[in-house]
Amino acid sequence: xxxxxxxxxxxxxxxxxxxxxxxxxxxxxxxxxxxxxxxxxxxxxxxxxxxxxxxxxxxxxxxxxxxxxxxxxxxxxxxxxxxxxxxxxxxxxxxxxxxxxxxxxxxxxxxxxxxxxxxxxxxxxxxxxxxxxxxxxxxxxxxxxxxxxxxxxxxxxxxxxxxxxxxxxxxxxxxxxxxxxxxxxxxxxxxxxxxxxxxxxxxxxxxxxxxxxxxxxxxxxxxxxxxxxxxxxxxxxxxxxxxxxxxxxxxxxxxxxxxxxxxxxxxxxxxxxxxxxxxxxxxxxxxxxxxxxxxxxxxxxxxxxxxxxxxxxxxxxxxxxxxxxxxxxxxxxxx
Amino acid sequence: xxxxxxxxxxxxxxxxxxxxxxxxxxxxxxxxxxxxxxxxxxxxxxxxxxxxxxxxxxxxxxxxxxxxxxxxxxxxxxxxxxxxxxxxxxxxxxxxxxxxxxxxxxxxxxxxxxxxxxxxxxxxxxxxxxxxxxxxxxxxxxxxxxxxxxxxxxxxxxxxxxxxxxxxxxxxxxxxxxxxxxxxxxxxxxxxxxxxxxxxxxxxxxxxxxxxxxxxxxxxxxxxxxxxxxxxxxxxxxxxxxxxxxxxxxxx
Numbered sequence: 125x126x127x128x129x130x131x132x133x134x135x136x137x138x139x140x141x142x143x144x145x146x147x148x149x150x151x152x153x154x155x156x157x158x159x160x161x162x163x164x165x166x167x168x169x170x171x172x173x174x175x176x177x178x179x180x181x182x183x184x185x186x187x188x189x190x191x192x193x194x195x196x197x198x199x200x201x202x203x204x205x206x207x208x209x210x211x212x213x214x215x216x217x218x219x220x221x222x223x224x225x226x227x228x229x230x231x232x233x234x235x236x237x238x239x240x241x242x243x244x245x246x247x248x249x250x251x252x253x254x255x256x257x258x259x260x261x262x263x264x265x266x267x268x269x270x271x272x273x274x275x276x277x278x279x280x281x282x283x284x285x286x287x288x289x290x291x292x293x294x295x296x297x298x299x300x301x302x303x304x305x306x307x308x309x310x311x312x313x314x315x316x317x318x319x320x321x322x323x324x325x326x327x328x329x330x331x332x333x334x335x336x337x338x339x340x341x342x343x344x345x346x347x348x349x350x351x352x353x354x355x356x357x358x359x360x361x362x363x364x365x366x367x368x369x370x371x372x373x374x375x376x377x378x379x380x381x382x383x384x385x386x387x388x389x390x391x392x393x394x395x396x397x398x399x400x401x402x403x404x405x406x407x408x409x410x411x412x413x414x415x416x417x418x419x420x421x422x423x424x425x426x427x428x429x430x431x432x433x434x435x436x437x438x439x440x441x442x443x444x445x446x447x448x449x450x451x452x453x454x455x456x457x458x459x
Numbered sequence: 460x461x462x463x464x465x466x467x468x469x470x471x472x473x474x475x476x477x478x479x480x481x482x483x484x485x486x487x488x489x490x491x492x493x494x495x496x497x498x499x500x501x502x503x504x505x506x507x508x509x510x511x512x513x514x515x516x517x518x519x520x521x522x523x524x525x526x527x528x529x530x531x532x533x534x535x536x537x538x539x540x541x542x543x544x545x546x547x548x549x550x551x552x553x554x555x556x557x558x559x560x561x562x563x564x565x566x567x568x569x570x571x572x573x574x575x576x577x578x579x580x581x582x583x584x585x586x587x588x589x590x591x592x593x594x595x596x597x598x599x600x601x602x603x604x605x606x607x608x609x610x611x612x613x614x615x616x617x618x619x620x621x622x623x624x625x626x627x628x629x630x631x632x633x634x635x636x637x638x639x640x641x642x643x644x645x646x647x648x649x650x651x652x653x654x655x656x657x658x659x660x661x662x663x664x665x666x667x668x669x670x671x672x673x674x675x676x677x678x679x680x681x682x683x684x685x686x687x688x689x690x691x692x693x694x695x696x697x698x699x700x701x702x703x704x705x706x707x708x709x710x711x
Contacts, residue, residue, distance in 0.1 A: 175551050176550075176551065177547055177550055177551060197553050200551060200552055200553040201553050203551070205548070205551040207544045207547060207548065209543070209544050211543060211544040211545055211547070211548045212545075213472065213476070213545060215475065215476040215479045215480065216472070216475060216476075220475070224468060224472060225552065227464070227465075227468040228465060228468065228549065228552040228553070228554040229552055229553060230461055230464075230553070256479070272548075276552075
């Protein structure tokens with residue numbers, strides 16, 4: 125039985141915006157599943173639907189074996205949800221935050237007390253457990269938030285950008301918790317901007333763009349689909365945009381053999397080519413002949429970033445996304 | 460019954476938040492205390508006009524005014540929970556949906572109960588003791604708490620609808636004094652202009668004030684008591700209905 129099964133899921137908001145346009149995918153039990161996409165692609169909307177916080181317009185969705193529309197209560201008992209923003213009650217202590225979550229999941233007495241103690245130990249908040257969480261650092265709050273989604277031992281954990289806005293050290297800590305949780309058998313469904321971690325941890329992933337799934341598979345499959353090295357060309361007057369320089373450059377490139385794909389990028393032009401190293405001298409000569417000055421040229425083997433770029437035409441930039449993040453859960457709609 | 464335990468834990472959460480923000484309590488008690496200490500002195504000669512001790516007369520109004528303005532803060536708390544995502548976090552648990560609202564409403568009622576008790580104790584220091592004695596105290600507090608619960612419904616509905624604390628505050632601030640002054644809270648109707656007498660006769664605050672004032676000054680007056688409960692119940696049904704309606708919209 126898959127942990128998450130989605131078929132033709134559609135979400136149209138009241139104002140007519142189609143945030144999710146009939147997506148289908150499956151997450152197996154025990155999987156570490158990455159759900160990627162540029163801002164506004166429909167990731168958060170999908171997560172909200174799967175976690176019973178938002179009603180779907182049409183399609184089917186089963187979570188932990190239960191239909192999200194007919195059996196939302198059963199779904200809620202089996203899932204843990206971490207939102208994009210850190211959500212804890214800052215007037216309560218760390219221990220009280222966890223205990224409240226336990227109570228709302230019908231856990232009581234000694235069992236709950238022990239569970240809370242264990243979690244506080246795991247997320248390294250034992251010493252701050254009885255302090256008001258308002259006084260916690262950003263990393264501590266995030267860890268508490270994560271712990272609060274685990275009190276009832278969920279089978280599936282939904283995480284919407286759990287490490288966005290954290291310093292590198294806290295980020296690494298959170299990722300290592302997630303890895304451990306997954307090893308214990310918890311299915312992880314995660315959206316994130318950090319592709320290196322996705323590459324390292326996710327067994328499978330789906331890329332969402334404009335409300336549609338544009339690619340899915342294992343990181344290695346998706347990378348080998350590109351089947352080519354990447355050559356990044358940077359131009360002297362910065363990004364040539366859609367201007368004449370770029371067109372001219374593309375024309376020059378079209379005369380060269382072996383190129384699989386040419387993609388516009390913020391840095392200039394990205395070329396996908398088999399055995400990229402051999403083509404570099406040709407490119408340099410051709411551009412010299414055409415009078416186009418190159419500021420930089422880089423060759424690398426494909427990464428998830430390339431997969432992302434290929435399918436969405438955009439790169440993921442965690443830092444920028446931090447700043448543009450909306451703050452409310454229901455306030456501003458994130459698609 | 461998970462509904463009851465869920466409600467209890469939601470209630471407990473709000474009580475903890477309240478106790479840990481004493482500054483909020485201070486500010487909401489500040490105004491009624493100023494009324495009790497200064498206003499009643501300033502207008503003590505009204506008492507002569509009315510043929511009663513004015514402090515004794517105004518206590519009911521001050522207690523109600525406090526309930527009115529405290530209960531109106533409820534909506535801003537729910538707005539905070541919506542904005543922070545805490546409401547969503549709770550909604551993602553199997554907690555009973557109704558318990559989320561009821562926990563908040565009960566905490567409002569309890570808060571009004573406790574604040575009214577403080578005001579009544581201060582009033583006692585100024586020589587105000589209900590004609591109905593200890594039982595009267597209990598009846599007053601229960602009535603005020605019920606009134607507070609009914610009013611906080613308006614605030615919650617507004618908060619859920621506008622999702623803006625400023626709007627809730629703005630509406631609360633605008634309504635407080637007109638509603639208070641056009642009621643029997645601080646003045647007998649006989650001394651009001653005719654039009655205001657008419658308004659005050661239909662002002663829900665007047666009904667609640669009259670019942671409490673009777674308990675303080677006269678004794679058990681079945682008529683005013685039953686009228687007050689009728690009016691407060693009606694308000695409660697309307698405001699809580701509106702709250703439920705708005706809550707469903709937010710939840711789905």
